[in-house]
Amino acid sequence: MLRFSFIRSATGLASTCSRRITTTTPTTTPSFSSSSLFLRTMATMKALVYEGPGKRSWKPVPKAEVLEPTDAVVKLTSTTICGTDLHILKGDVPSVTPGRILGHEGVGIVESVGSGVSAFKPGDRVLISCITACGKCLYCARNLQAHCLNGGWILGNDIDGTQAEYVRIPFADTSLYQAPKSLADESLLMLSDAxxxxxxxxxxxxxxxxxxxxxxxxxxxxxxxxxxxxxxxxxxxxxxxxxxxxxxxxxxxxxxxxxxxxxxxxxxxxxxxxxxxxxxxxxxxxxxxxxxxxxxxxxxxxxxxxxxxxxxxxxxxxxxxxxxxxxxxxxxxxxxxxxxxxxxxxxxxxxTGLVSANTTAMLLQVLRGGKLKPESLITHRFKLDDIEKAYEIFGNAAREHAIKTYIEA
Structure with a gap:
């Protein structure tokens, strides 16, 4: 979708520049390309991008935005790295193509919502589920949200993920959870996926x-x-x-x-x-x-x-x-x-199976009751700008004595 936005903007600029000019033009005009103008005028964010097997980069990309009425854009306050991300980097998950922002776990603050979102509003603190669920298809009705016909595991897979400053969450009403004020990000983050x-x-x-x-x-x-x-x-x-x-x-x-x-x-x-x-x-x-x-x-x-x-x-x-x-x-x-x-x-x-995250609400209640201490799994902490270092640590877990990373945005 972000590539589509770029093409549409660049095409519009080209058609404008190709119109007949009836006014007097200066003898010297500044030279510029449509792409450089695009980069200067469009909002950007930084994200961890998959560049192909064994390759990744932390770099500026177009900022996540609401594209559908059921979307929400969340500003990340924390994220983490999953073992699945390491499999992706090895080339084990062919559905992930170069250019994809990685990650499917996170906690954050809702920045904007589409007109069809009713359960969340800007300013809400939320837990992001690793599974996107439309709540209406055959598999959602069967409580197999992992196989949602409109979602499933798409974050950091089919669409851009959470290892970024902002992330777009489709079907926000059924793919986000209100984050209790009493629970720190360190605890909540473990409920995204692990x-x-x-x-x-x-x-x-x-x-x-x-x-x-x-x-x-x-x-x-x-x-x-x-x-x-x-x-x-x-x-x-x-x-x-x-x-x-x-x-x-x-x-x-x-x-x-x-x-x-x-x-x-x-x-x-x-x-x-x-x-x-x-x-x-x-x-x-x-x-x-x-x-x-x-x-x-x-x-x-x-x-x-x-x-x-x-x-x-x-x-x-x-x-x-x-x-x-x-x-x-x-x-x-x-x-x-x-x-x-x-x-x-x-x-x-x-x-066998892929998580459906249909027990997240229950586990959240157990967490609120103080029966679980999942934050004890965190062994290393990083700032988001240091995410490539976090990958180096997590990718050498035995040498670094790492279990779970906590990455603060």
């Missing part, structure tokens, strides 16, 4: 039940969100698996009962051996001899993949018990092998 993604695609899809054993593979922001929200359902065991010891230490503080670093297992020890030992240790500690007819076969009841690479999905397949559920949350950019020849007989359920 927390609902972990809860909906991980915890809800896996149908975690009280007393079960759960393995979370990947201790990044979404894996931590799974860890936090899995505790709503009181599983007996929560095992966090990651190769980053600093993230595992944080997971332990946030409620993981056990942690495993696969890179530190003995050569003769399999992941299944380690998981089985953890699950059975409660019986060993109690001194009771379990009834062999009532003892489950090895493995976990639930395995949740939160990375998006073949090795981590393979881990989930390797450690799942009969009747177990594997929930895939990670964004996969390359093919993954499905070990169906081993899984078919185990009555295993595998789920």
């Amino acid at each position: 927390l609902p993604t972990g809860y909906e695609v991980g915890v809800q899809s896996a149908k975690i039940r009280p007393g079960e054993s759960v393995a979370i593979v990947g201790a990044g922001p979404v894996g931590m969100a799974v860890l936090i929200t899995a505790q709503f359902f009181s599983p007996a065991t929560i095992i966090m698996i990651d190769t980053d010891d600093s993230r595992l230490a944080v997971a332990k503080k946030l409620g993981a009962t056990h942690i495993i670093n696969p890179s530190k297992l003995a050569a003769s020890t399999t992941m299944m051996d380690t998981v089985t030992s953890i699950i059975s240790e409660a019986d060993i500690a109690s001194g009771e001899v379990p009834n062999k007819n009532m003892t489950a076969k090895p493995g976990v009841d639930v395995a949740i993949e939160c990375v998006g690479v073949p090795q981590t999905f393979a881990t989930c397949q390797a450690i799942i018990a009969p009747g177990g559920r594997i929930a895939n949350v990670g964004v996969h950019g390359t093919k993954v092998d499905l070990q169906l020849q081993e899984l078919w007989i185990k009555n295993v359920t595998i789920t």
